[in-house]
Amino acid sequence: MELDQSYPAISDLAARARRRVPHFVWEFLDSGTGSGAAMRRSRDKLAEVLFNPAVLAGEVEADLSTRFLGRDYPLPFGIAPVGMSGLIWPDAERTLARLGRDQGIPYSLSTVAAQTPETVAPHLGPEAWFQLYPPRDPEIRKDLLARFRDAGFTTLVLTADVPTASRRERQNRGGMATPPKLSPRILAQIAARPAWALGTLRQGTPRLRTIEKYTGDRGALSSTKHIGYLIRTSPDWHYLRWLRQHWDGPMMVKGVLVPGDAVRMRDEGVDAVWISNHGGRQFDAAPAPIEVLPEIRAAVGPDYPLAFDGGVRGGLDILRALALGADFVMLGRAFHYGLAAFGARGAAHVVHILREDMQSNLGQMGLAGFDGLAGRLRGRK
Numbered sequence: 001m002e003l004d005q006s007y008p009a010i011s012d013l014a015a016r017a018r019r020r021v022p023h024f025v026w027e028f029l030d031s032g033t034g035s036g037a038a039m040r041r042s043r044d045k046l047a048e049v050l051f052n053p054a055v056l057a058g059e060v061e062a063d064l065s066t067r068f069l070g071r072d073y074p075l076p077f078g079i080a081p082v083g084m085s086g087l088i089w090p091d092a093e094r095t096l097a098r099l100g101r102d103q104g105i106p107y108s109l110s111t112v113a114a115q116t117p118e119t120v121a122p123h124l125g126p127e128a129w130f131q132l133y134p135p136r137d138p139e140i141r142k143d144l145l146a147r148f149r150d151a152g153f154t155t156l157v158l159t160a161d162v163p164t165a166s167r168r169e170r171q172n173r174g175g176m177a178t179p180p181k182l183s184p185r186i187l188a189q190i191a192a193r194p195a196w197a198l199g200t201l202r203q204g205t206p207r208l209r210t211i212e213k214y215t216g217d218r219g220a221l222s223s224t225k226h227i228g229y230l231i232r233t234s235p236d237w238h239y240l241r242w243l244r245q246h247w248d249g250p251m252m253v254k255g256v257l258v259p260g261d262a263v264r265m266r267d268e269g270v271d272a273v274w275i276s277n278h279g280g281r282q283f284d285a286a287p288a289p290i291e292v293l294p295e296i297r298a299a300v301g302p303d304y305p306l307a308f309d310g311g312v313r314g315g316l317d318i319l320r321a322l323a324l325g326a327d328f329v330m331l332g333r334a335f336h337y338g339l340a341a342f343g344a345r346g347a348a349h350v351v352h353i354l355r356e357d358m359q360s361n362l363g364q365m366g367l368a369g370f371d372g373l374a375g376r377l378r379g380r381k
């Protein structure tokens with residue numbers, strides 16, 4: 001791939017993305033909450049995971065395929081849900097859904113995306129996950145589940161790590177609002193990014209289209225308080241049981257960092273737990289997902305499916321998570337950096353980078369697949 005020469009790393013795509021989107025959009029995508037400590041910690045702790053290299057291991061070509069929740073995937077990673085994805089780059093949701101379909105990897109659509117399950121449906125592959133922010137009203141809940149099921153989504157993901165809205169200081173300072181408030185400052189930022197501005201003009205102002213149905217009119221959604229009332233209820237174990245009863249496909253809970261919670265979810269019939277600190281966007285004192293992964297793996301046992309995300313910026317990070325007990329790895333920002341840098345081609349380049357990086361690093365360890373990874377961890381048994 002020709003992009004490999006000038007943009008060999010996801011950080012190269014991020015640098016270009018920053019120059020192509022308005023400042024407030026960049027701040028929305030790139031920031032964490034508080035001082036950004038949780039976001040940094042996720043990356044730092046990944047980098048601390050070391051492997052023993054292998055010498056004289058002969059030639060190896062690794063098999064990168066895996067199985068997760070009863071399905072076969074050609075690669076062990078997928079696209080995490082990102083709210084207002086279409087604000088970050090015009091038509092992001094449908095572009096990433098097609099990427100998922102073409103690569104055979106899962107695409108997750110957020111409840112607070114800029115597209116609806118219905119408008120994304122024609123672009124979905126068989127691996128489509130639906131991320132639910134839990135509505136208070138049981139009728140809205142039922143309706144959302146039915147809409148996603150009818151649109152072809154197979155797997156339900158309940159995000160549980162947003163019990164209260166996070167303050168997201170850097171994002172607020174940047175001027176982010178939903179929908180964007182067209183103040184002179186924001187307009188100046190938009191005018192400086194013509195490709196984004198034209199694309200956004202063509203797609204229409206990014207809005208929370210999925211939940212508009214329940215607010216009656218678009219104007220109501222300009223009030224964050226109203227959205228909060230509608231979907232930001234703090235679910236509890238009772239709510240989880242309700243969902244389990246009303247969704248007969250695979251179901252995951254996202255945002256788990258405590259071993260006891262994961263065990264209880266397993267026992268409640270949740271099919272997989274998704275270890276995540278929401279990309280460091282919710283709670284600045286949250287541990288790095290990679291720190292808690294081994295504890296959670298030990299608590300739930302060797303066979304219970306675990307997904308993982310947080311700070312993954314290369315194939316080596318994916319190998320680190322798999323080595324410490326994850327079965328599947330998700331990425332949020334990386335795909336959006338690629339998209340904002342080069343559109344669909346940039347998002348596909350992210351897949352290429354991750355694949356090549358995994359091949360190369362497995363080769364350094366003399367491994368033909370993921371099975372031997374744990375055995376090559378340095379400083380752990």
Ligand SMILES: Cc1cc2nc3c(=O)[nH]c(=O)nc-3n(C[C@H](O)[C@H](O)[C@H](O)COP(=O)(O)O)c2cc1C
Nearest residue numbers: 080081082083110159278279309310311331332333
């Ligand atoms: C801009 C942005 C918006 C996000 N919106 C959602 C969301 O709507 N629902 C959700 O469950 N997670 C959301 N997340 C969290 C991601 O699903 C994922 O957990 C996180 O991005 C992983 O970290 P990474 O960006 O370092 O890969 C969002 C993340 C970002 C960066």
